[in-house]
Structures are given as C-alpha cells and as structure tokens.
Amino acid sequence: xxxxxxxxxxxxxxxxxxxxxxxxxxxxxxxxxGGTENWHFGFNYTNWAFQNSPMYLNDALVFKYDPPNGxxxxxxxxxxxxxxxxxxxDFRKAKMVANVTHGGxxxxxxxxxxxxPYYFACxxxxxxxxxxxxxxxxxxxxxxxxx
Ligand SMILES: *[C@@H]1O[C@H](CO)[C@@H](O)[C@H](O)[C@H]1NC(C)=O
Ligand SMILES: *[C@@H]1O[C@H](CO)[C@@H](O)[C@H](O)[C@H]1NC(C)=O
Ligand SMILES: *[C@@H]1O[C@H](CO)[C@@H](O)[C@H](O)[C@H]1NC(C)=O
Ligand SMILES: [Cu+2]
Numbered sequence: 001x002x003x004x005x006x007x008x009x010x011x012x013x014x015x016x017x018x019x020x021x022x023x024x025x026x027x028x029x030x031x032x033x034g035g036t037e038n039w040h041f042g043f044n045y046t047n048w049a050f051q052n053s054p055m056y057l058n059d060a061l062v063f064k065y066d067p068p069n070g071x072x073x074x075x076x077x078x079x080x081x082x083x084x085x086x087x088x089x090d091f092r093k094a095k096m097v098a099n100v101t102h103g104g105x106x107x108x109x110x111x112x113x114x115x116x117p118y119y120f121a122c123x124x125x126x127x128x129x130x131x132x133x134x135x136x137x138x139x140x141x142x143x144x145x146x147x
Pocket of ligand 4: 122129
C-alpha cells in the first residue's frame with residue numbers, strides 16, 4: 001500500500017507502532033453492523049457508524065437479519081452509487097450485495113477492500129427502510145500503515 005507511509009518520519013512511525021501494538025488494532029477487524037441491534041428497521045445506523053469509526057481497509061462488516069418468515073420484516077443490503085443517491089435513498093443504480101435470506105445464521109459478511117466510500121442501505125419497501133427506517137450508513141475505510 002503506497003499510501004504516504006514512506007512520508008511518515010521514523011519517530012512518528014515508532015509512536016504509531018507503539019500505539020497500535022498497545023491497543024492491538026494492527027489487524028483487520030470483523031464488525032457486526034449495529035452491534036447487538038443487528039440490521040433492523042428504526043435503528044440509527046448513521047450514528048452507529050459515527051460511533052464505530054474509523055474503520056479500516058480489509059475490515060469486514062457483518063449484516064445479521066432474519067430471513068422473512070411472516071412475522072419479521074425482510075431486509076437486504078445494497079451498495080448505493082454515490083453520496084447523492086445515499087442522501088436521497090435512490091436505488092436506481094444501486095447494486096444488491098445481499099438478498100433477504102443472506103443475513104441469516106452467521107450473517108452476511110462484506111470485506112471493504114477498496115479505498116473508496118461505501119454507501120450501504122436496505123432496499124426494502126422502495127426506500128422506506130432506508131429513509132424512515134434509517135437503515136443506511138456510509139464508511140470510508142482508512143488505509144493501515146504497516147511498518
Ligand atoms: C441519527 O444520528 C445522527 C448522528 O448522531 C444524527 O445527526 C441524526 O439526527 C440522527 N437521525 C435521527 C433520525 O434521529
Ligand atoms: C420468525 O423469526 C423470529 C425472529 O427470529 C422468531 O422469533 C419467530 O418465532 C419466527 N417466526 C416463525 C413463524 O418462524
Ligand atoms: C438469495 O440468493 C441465494 C443465492 O446466493 C439464492 O439461492 C436465493 O434464492 C436468493 N433468495 C431470494 C429470496 O432471492
Ligand atoms: Cu430493511
């Protein structure tokens with residue numbers, strides 16, 4: 001990863017190395033979206049993402065939601081195209097990454113491999129879960145520097 005790691009001075013590098021080893025954040029994490037709340041209608045995922053930032057490249061997000069069974073709302077996971085469609089909950093050019101059944105069991109795992117913003121949202125109810133249900137959040141994973 002050629003992300004300016006070489007520009008950090010030796011002293012800064014040492015401090016970062018000490019800090020990362022002290023807090024053991026040197027490895028990719030697996031993060032359950034929503035924590036114990038999982039992926040459901042009416043939880044503020046923007047706030048959750050804010051409280052759980054920063055996230056890093058190669059971190060994995062796990063979306064957990066029950067498959068539809070008559071008593072539960074179905075959910076899914078879409079990647080929205082850009083910030084504008086994220087704001088508007090516009091799914092026209094969005095890509096479904098997990099359907100209504102993929103969140104069962106151990107959940108649906110998504111590894112953030114690229115240095116780009118990811119706009120996640122539930123596409124159920126033609127934008128209703130995204131808008132009213134607050135089932136959307138954005139992540140810009142940061143590169144981790146290895147020394
Ligand atoms: C969700 O949380 C964000 C960040 O804390 C806050 O700005 C926003 O108003 C909240 N949304 C709702 C609908 O409460
Ligand atoms: C549907 O799923 C919910 C949550 O897992 C569960 O509590 C409920 O018993 C299930 N209903 C049926 C009919 O399977
Ligand atoms: C979800 O995707 C799986 C394949 O990964 C497929 O077998 C299943 O039928 C799909 N479910 C729905 C409801 O589209
Ligand atoms: Cu939903």
